[in-house]
Each structure stands twice: as structure tokens, then as C-alpha cells.
Amino acid sequence: MDNCRCSFCINQDTMQKDLDTFEIPQDIQASSVEETADGLKIRWSGTDGHESFYPWDFLNFYLENDRRQPEAVRLENFGSDGPKSVRLSYEDFYPGHNELRGEEADRVVGRLTGLIARHGLAFIDNVPTSSAEPTQKLLEKIAFIRETHYGGFYDFIPDLAMADTAYTNIALPAHTDNTYFSDPAGLQAFHMLSHTGAPEGSASTVDLGGQSLLVDGFHAAEILRREDAEAFEVLCAVKLPWHASGNRGITIAPHKRYPVLELASEEDGGSGGAGQLHRVRWNTADRGVVPFSGDGDGKTSPEAWYAAARKFDGILRRKDVEYWVQLKPGTLLVFDNWRVLHGRAAFTGVRRMCGGYINRDDYISRWRNTNFSRQEIMDRIVG
Ligand SMILES: [Fe+2]
Ligand SMILES: [Zn+2]
Known part of the structure; x- marks a missing residue:
């Protein structure tokens, strides 16, 4: 009853x-x-x-x-070529410069979130670059932007105002963001509004670098599972401390330790059912000390973790796994931060970047409500 x-x-x-x-x-x-x-x-x-x-x-x-999240998504992994047909245009949201609203807008958001759910990322081309506001408005069509200790929606030119390497111009290896939160952001987005050679704008003739790197973490983890099932299990089993402590007075750490790879369990259901990759946490810069206490049989010893992590790192850096893309002003990239790792090459000149995070639950709610009927959702989620 x-x-x-x-x-x-x-x-x-x-x-x-x-x-x-x-x-x-x-x-x-x-x-x-x-x-x-x-x-x-x-x-x-x-x-x-x-x-x-x-x-x-x-x-x-x-x-x-x-199952708690029973909507099926047929995941498609990507390698160095990146996913196919994941581009939308600003005009899809603003045909003839008129903003779509209501159900018409929902349909386009449904396409956008559907692409991200399946492929892990999507691009939106022809976004205005004169200010960051159109980018922010696009993101807010998915859901509200998440505030963190770094702020909410950002629009910045690199300096070390915030103590994090993301705010410099050095190369960054592939990583996921927010490994230090109990609930890492579900989506991350960025849009390079401009990239000019310093000091005077001579951008078009010189290669300023700064290509973006995207890696399908699920794809990389599946390769590890195929090539070394034991190493895969170690990365699922060993729970690590993560933290963000670079800003004075702020020390963030998840409420418990989390492993690098998390799998869907029987109860979680979801796309591929039990055993399907569910979340990747990978940012060695924000990792704490690998626990000394394994499970006693050596399988989850620190030595086993380092060996497994080294293998995973090697896969993440393979030529056929890394997807390099040169972001251009006008192109907004939105990707699943629970699945897709990002990084970049070093660059010269001055870049103005804007972007933000969106919570996982709010993104999935939006995806669900723009890809399934009210009745299906009521039947499956509410019961
Ligand atoms: Fe990052
Ligand atoms: Zn009743």
C-alpha cells in the first residue's frame, strides 16, 4: 500500500x-x-x-x-577523430536572430543534451564573440550555472588571480575537473572568445598553440579493461583522497574517498546496466596521498594502484585516443565532465575564455525532460 x-x-x-x-x-x-x-x-x-x-x-x-535512471542511452565512444555529427549552430537556438522559447526551444536543447548524453560532448558554432553574454545565455538553456569557490560563469584572461593552473598558459594534461567535490560538475563548457598574439594582434599568421585536448574516459577505461582487467579493477577498487586547497581559507575534499573509475551497479541501471562506466575522476594534480592500507592481499596496495594508474595514463596519452581540436572564437564546447577528460597545449598570446559548470542532476533532468514524454518520466522516475 x-x-x-x-x-x-x-x-x-x-x-x-x-x-x-x-x-x-x-x-x-x-x-x-x-x-x-x-x-x-x-x-x-x-x-x-x-x-x-x-x-x-x-x-x-x-x-x-x-532502476533509478532507466532511460537507455546507447553510448558511442570516440577516439582521435572525435565524435561524428555533434555540432549545432547558434541559429538553431536563434533562427533569424529570434530566440526560440517554450517547446521549440526544448526541442533544440533536447538535441544538444541528447548528443552530450550519447557522445560525451557537443559543439555550438556561430556563437557571438563580442561579449560573453550569449554564451552564458546558451548554457543557461540547459540549466543554471553552478557556483564554486572559483565563481560561477567566468570570463577571463589568464593571470594567477585564482591559484589554479587552469588560469595560466602552460600545457595541461587530460583531466576531469572537480575531482575534489563529492558531486563533480556534470557538464563543463568553454568558449574561446578571442586569441591574439601579444603584444599587438598578429594572430592570423602565427601558430599561437592552445589546441584543446579531449579524451573519452569511458573509451580509455574500456581499453584498459580489455588489455589488463586486473589494473581496471584496481582503479575501480582503490578509493583516493582528493582536495582543492590552493586558495587561502578554502580546503575542499569529498565527503568520502572516491576511486578513479566508478561503475554502475545492478541498482543504478542506466545505459549499459551493471558494469557500465559511470564516472571517471582523473586529475593527479588534485589527488591526495594514495592510501597505504590495501586490502591485505596486495591487490589494492599502493604499488598496485600506481602500476594501474600508470597504464591508464599511458592509454590516455595514446595518439589514437587523444582527440585534438583547435577551438575558434564562435565555437562553444560543452562536455560531460564525468566522462570526457580535457586538457590543452601550451599557448602564446592572450586568450579570453568564458564558460562554466552545470550540475549533473540538473543536466540529466533537462535531458530527460527534453528527450522523453512526461508520461514516460512519471512512470519511470516517480513510479
Ligand atoms: Fe580543467
Ligand atoms: Zn491510495
Whole structure:
């Protein structure tokens, strides 16, 4: 009876449970069960004749397929060529300079989030570059931008105002951001608004560097699983401390230790079911001390972790795994920070970058609501 779907038990406006679970007698029994074409009608003993109706669809789903994120995505991994057909244009959101709204806008956001969910990233071309505002407005079509200790939406030219190497012009190896949060940002986006040679703009003739590096972490992890299943298991098993402490008065660390690779469990369901890659945390700069205490049999010793991590690092740096792309003013890149690692080559000159983070849950909610019908979502998520 706790799962009764009736309008007395579930508030139809908020879809929250109105029923007080603990008012249900502990020894409750079905006093009658009636099968209909659409589902089961159950009358309960010990109540004032409360009657519940459970559609077959509901019963089948929860009996056979009890998953919390059940929408299937066929993931497509990418290597050095990058994913195919993952480009949208600013005009898709602003045809003839008119901003789409309501369902029309949702359809385009559905395409954008659908591409990211499947391929891990998407580009939006022809975004205005005269200011950062159009980029911010585009991102906010997915969901609100996440604030962190670095701020919210950013628009900056490298200096060490914030103590993090992202704010310099040196090369950065492939990494995921926010390894130090309990809940790393789900999406990250950046848009290079301009790149000019210092001191006077002579950009077009010189190679200023700064190519962006993107690596499909799921693809790399699957290669590791194929080539060295034990190393893969070590990266799933050894839980590491992560932290962000470069700014005075701020020391961020997840509420518990997290491994480099996290897999979906039976209950999580999701795209590929149990064993499917779910999240990658990889930023050795923000990693703490590898725990000395393994599981005692040497399988998760620090030596085993370093050996496995070295193999993974080697795969991440393979020519056929690294996807290099030169970002140009006008192109906004949005990618799944739980899956895709990013980095860049060193550059000269002055770059103006803008971008931001979006929470994973808010991105997935938006994706779900722009790619599935209200009914499907209600059936699968709310129950
Ligand atoms: Fe980063
Ligand atoms: Zn009820």
C-alpha cells in the first residue's frame, strides 16, 4: 500500500507522497485482488477499505526492471577523430536572430543534451564573440550555472588571480575537473572568445598553440579493461583522497574517498546496466596521498594502484585516443565532465575564455525532460 498511486496517497500537483507510511498497519493484508485489463485492483485490510490500482506497466517495470535512471542511452565512444555529427549552430537556438522559447526551444536543447548524453560532448558554432553574454545565455538553456569557490560563469584572461593552473598558459594534461567535490560538475563548457598574439594582434599568421585536448574516459577505461582487467579493477577498487586547497581559507575534499573509475551497479541501471562506466575522476594534480592500507592481499596496495594508474595514463596519452581540436572564437564546447577528460597545449598570446559548470542532476533532468514524454518520466522516475 505504500506504493499506492491514488490521488489520496500521492499529491497530484507535487507528485509527492501524501500518505503517511507509518499510519499503514504493520500487519496489512490484501483483502481482495482483482485483475483487470489495465492492472491490479487491491483492497487493503485494516484500512477503511482503501483501494489501490497498480497499472501493469508500473508492476512490470518495478518487478523486473527496478532502476533509478532507466532511460537507455546507447553510448558511442570516440577516439582521435572525435565524435561524428555533434555540432549545432547558434541559429538553431536563434533562427533569424529570434530566440526560440517554450517547446521549440526544448526541442533544440533536447538535441544538444541528447548528443552530450550519447557522445560525451557537443559543439555550438556561430556563437557571438563580442561579449560573453550569449554564451552564458546558451548554457543557461540547459540549466543554471553552478557556483564554486572559483565563481560561477567566468570570463577571463589568464593571470594567477585564482591559484589554479587552469588560469595560466602552460600545457595541461587530460583531466576531469572537480575531482575534489563529492558531486563533480556534470557538464563543463568553454568558449574561446578571442586569441591574439601579444603584444599587438598578429594572430592570423602565427601558430599561437592552445589546441584543446579531449579524451573519452569511458573509451580509455574500456581499453584498459580489455588489455589488463586486473589494473581496471584496481582503479575501480582503490578509493583516493582528493582536495582543492590552493586558495587561502578554502580546503575542499569529498565527503568520502572516491576511486578513479566508478561503475554502475545492478541498482543504478542506466545505459549499459551493471558494469557500465559511470564516472571517471582523473586529475593527479588534485589527488591526495594514495592510501597505504590495501586490502591485505596486495591487490589494492599502493604499488598496485600506481602500476594501474600508470597504464591508464599511458592509454590516455595514446595518439589514437587523444582527440585534438583547435577551438575558434564562435565555437562553444560543452562536455560531460564525468566522462570526457580535457586538457590543452601550451599557448602564446592572450586568450579570453568564458564558460562554466552545470550540475549533473540538473543536466540529466533537462535531458530527460527534453528527450522523453512526461508520461514516460512519471512512470519511470516517480513510479
Ligand atoms: Fe580543467
Ligand atoms: Zn491510495
